[in-house]
Amino acid sequence: MKRILPQPLMSLCLWLGWLLLAQSLAPGDLLLGAVLALALPLWTVRFWTEPARIRRPHLLLPYLAVLLWDITLANLIVARLILGPVRCLRPAFIRVPLDLDSDLAIVVLAHTLSLTPGTVSIHLSPDRRVLLIHALDVEDQADLVARIKQRYEQPLKEIFAC
Template identity: 80%
Template sequence: MRHWLPQPLMSCSLWLVWLLLAESLAPGHLLLGGLLALGLPLFTARFWPEMPRIRKPLLLLPYLAVLLWDITLANLIVARLILGPVRELRPSFIRLPLDLDSDLAIVVLTHTVSLTPGTVSTHLSPDRQFLLIHALDVENEAELIARIKQRYEHPLKEIFAC
């Protein structure tokens, strides 16, 4: 089964995304989306140095809910900072110590930080022990590090079992 379906979660995700983009459950879309969902992981399997292992896929749902909430809230905060009364911003570079072992988990964390308005991942240390983050307005560096670790890194550690 692994040979024909090397990444079942990716296949399900591709099929679902296809159907959402097509906005149709017509038999043709079901069939074409299914063929793409089965074929793409087969053709791209050799490009993956290691197969990503998601140990607890159901924990992705609350993680995504937290991420969407944080993105929405950060958009409002950044809009207020930019459009509100003129005040001095406190931009800063922060070194976030990493507790993640999985390359995929680190990539998801860096993308999560960059997706949230007001922060962007800028550099991963060669030993993968620190992530350099630029933040638009930092009042308390330790508080920001603790928040990123609690809201994003710890759940990713559970999801990917690192």
């Protein structure tokens, strides 16, 4: 079964993602999504350094709820910064020390930060211990690092059991 379906969770996510993008449950879309969801993991399995293992999947829903809330709030804040009265932005490059051991958890954290408007992940140190990010408006760098570690990194450590 591992040879046919090397990453079952990835296949499920790909198939559901395809259906969401297609916005259709037509038989052709269901079939094409299933073919892609089965084929893509087979084609990419050799690039995966470690299998995707989510140790506590029940924690994914609260994490996604926090992420969606933060994305919504960040959109409003960035819109206010851009469309509001002219003010001096305080952009900054910030080094976030990482306590994550799993490559997948680090990737999820980096993508989480890039999905949140106003921040973008830029570079991961070769030893995978520091993530460099850019933030649009930073009042206190230490506070931002603490919030990232508390809101995102700590839940990811629990989800992936790092």
